[in-house]
Amino acid sequence: MKKRMIRGTVLACVAAAAVTGCTTDKGASAEMSKGCEPSVVVKPFGKTKDGQLVQQYTLTGAGGVVMDVIDYGGKVVRLYTPDRSGAKTDITLGFNTVGGYETQDPYFGSLIGRFGNRIASGKFTLDGKTYTLPLNNTPGDMPCSLHGGDKGFNAYVWHSEPLSEGKSVGIKFTVTSPDGDQGYPGKLDVTVHYWLTPENVWRIEYEAVTDKATPVNLTQHLYFNFKGEAEGSILDHELTLFADRMTPVNKGLIPTGQIVPVKGTPFDFTTPWAIGARINADNEQLRFGGGYDHNWVLNNQSGKLAPAAALYEKTTGRYLEVWTSEPAIQFYCGNFLTDQVPSKKPGKNLCYRGGLALETQHSPDSPNQPSFPSTILRPGAVYKSVTEYRFGVK
Numbered sequence: 001m002k003k004r005m006i007r008g009t010v011l012a013c014v015a016a017a018a019v020t021g022c023t024t025d026k027g028a029s030a031e032m033s034k035g036c037e038p039s040v041v042v043k044p045f046g047k048t049k050d051g052q053l054v055q056q057y058t059l060t061g062a063g064g065v066v067m068d069v070i071d072y073g074g075k076v077v078r079l080y081t082p083d084r085s086g087a088k089t090d091i092t093l094g095f096n097t098v099g100g101y102e103t104q105d106p107y108f109g110s111l112i113g114r115f116g117n118r119i120a121s122g123k124f125t126l127d128g129k130t131y132t133l134p135l136n137n138t139p140g141d142m143p144c145s146l147h148g149g150d151k152g153f154n155a156y157v158w159h160s161e162p163l164s165e166g167k168s169v170g171i172k173f174t175v176t177s178p179d180g181d182q183g184y185p186g187k188l189d190v191t192v193h194y195w196l197t198p199e200n201v202w203r204i205e206y207e208a209v210t211d212k213a214t215p216v217n218l219t220q221h222l223y224f225n226f227k228g229e230a231e232g233s234i235l236d237h238e239l240t241l242f243a244d245r246m247t248p249v250n251k252g253l254i255p256t257g258q259i260v261p262v263k264g265t266p267f268d269f270t271t272p273w274a275i276g277a278r279i280n281a282d283n284e285q286l287r288f289g290g291g292y293d294h295n296w297v298l299n300n301q302s303g304k305l306a307p308a309a310a311l312y313e314k315t316t317g318r319y320l321e322v323w324t325s326e327p328a329i330q331f332y333c334g335n336f337l338t339d340q341v342p343s344k345k346p347g348k349n350l351c352y353r354g355g356l357a358l359e360t361q362h363s364p365d366s367p368n369q370p371s372f373p374s375t376i377l378r379p380g381a382v383y384k385s386v387t388e389y390r391f392g393v394k
């Protein structure tokens with residue numbers, strides 16, 4: 001998408017926003033009417049525990065979707081989409097304060113890097129040299145490095161600027177991860193654009209360059225619950241995955257290296273299935289994942305944007321298509337979520353499997369898996385990846 005940057009803290013149709021109730025003091029409003037002029041409104045969200053100011057951007061899309069996004073981790077804090085009757089609900093998991101994210105955070109709504117997903121034993125060898133990463137996760141008692149390590153991109157305050165192009169609004173995020181950051185080689189310069197289009201598409205464009213060869217696998221970890229945040233489990237959501245194959249894992253959720261057909265297994269989502277329909281099947285992979293927490297190899301391996309997943313919830317009619325240029329997708333159905341995690345709603349907690357994530361990416365542990373597509377970025381090359389979350393109703 002062509003970009004034109006707009007400056008200032010209050011942009012485009014803030015006057016219209018005030019009149020129609022597009023925004024409130026608490027953030028985007030569920031009552032925002034369809035057809036509001038697109039706008040970006042910036043205001044303080046809070047401070048990190050080390051005193052960094054965190055800004056919130058409210059993107060109001062011309063098609064009716066509204067997103068509250070913070071520059072801390074590029075996190076989508078709130079995401080309002082219309083249901084079949086036009087009523088808007090916040091359909092993503094998050095926290096109302098920076099402290100919420102700093103205290104306990106299952107990567108809600110966050111940008112993830114340098115390497116999304118797991119790297120076995122926190123080690124990889126590149127061009128003859130072995131690198132050691134922080135071990136911040138131990139599924140099945142097998143330590144690994146998860147989602148970029150102890151301080152991944154989810155915990156950075158990114159440099160951010162509002163964007164506007166035609167009827168689309170957005171945010172440009174940039175970050176420089178220094179050489180050796182979390183054990184990874186090379187200085188990595190990362191740019192991520194979020195765009196919200198009049199067609200209710202949230203488009204994410206990732207770019208990165210490095211000065212030394214290094215693995216890169218960027219993704220977004222938004223959780224969906226189409227009935228609304230803290231409104232029960234997602235087991236009744238119907239999922240389609242445009243993937244005939246998946247990568248089985250060991251008990252540490254590290255791929256074995258095999259790529260197997262899903263046909264005839266509970267992992268076959270090539271036609272829509274309720275997530276809960278087969279989740280308790282007698283299946284070793286489901287036992288290892290505590291449910292679905294696996295990586296599917298997408299049918300599209302062209303590097304061009306193509307459908308990866310679709311999600312539907314029949315009571316609200318909410319429908320989503322995920323399109324990506326990435327070769328794989330992690331479907332995680334919130335098996336680690338519990339009713340001990342507070343929601344954004346006062347006095348209300350989340351629940352086990354209260355949200356699901358569809359994370360576009362390269363397969364886990366790729367730096368140690370010679371048969372998987374490479375995740376190594378070399379100096380002079382540009383890492384590029386695009387994902388679109390296309391919101392609608394059926």
Ligand code: GAL
Nearest residue numbers: 106107117293330332336359
């Ligand atoms: C997912 C991962 C899960 C879990 C989750 C964060 O991407 O597949 O195993 O770690 O992130 O709680």
